Amino acid sequence: MAKLAEMDLAIAGVLRMVDQACKDVSVDQRKVLFALGNGTFRTGFNLTSVHQTFLRRLQQKSMALGYKVALVDEYLTSTMCPTCVSKGKKSRLAKPSIRACACVECTRWIHRDGVGAHNIALIGKQYLKSRGRPEALARPPPKSS
Known part of the structure; x- marks a missing residue:
């Protein structure tokens, strides 16, 4: 749970930074794209890595706020x-x-x-x-x- 809380703090920081950069643009005119690599990283125990979990949470939270997300090869x-x-x-x-x-x-x-x-x-x-x-x-x- 502590790792997820740390991830949420980092994601909140990223989203605040985006909001700050777009502060002069109205919400419906914002064109923000999160380009995320689609590589997969696994642990030795066939579990999802912390990196993969972070990217998935960032994707979910940014899409919930209306931002576009593109997974990049x-x-x-x-x-x-x-x-x-x-x-x-x-x-x-x-x-x-x-x-x-x-x-x-x-x-x-x-x-x-x-x-x-x-x-x-x-x-x-x-x-x-x-x-x-x-x-x-x-x-x-x-x-x-």
């Missing part, structure tokens, strides 16, 4: 440079250390968790514009036999 989100993707280029990241990544194209260094989050946000932004993904993060078409 995490394909390539942790391996492509978000700076290059936002410019329409494909650039895979080198991972010289455990927590940091480097782009050989733009020479940006970024924390590995930031890479995935930034790319998921870019996918959400592109989804709002065209209901698609940025080309650099698109899955290749299936091979016909």
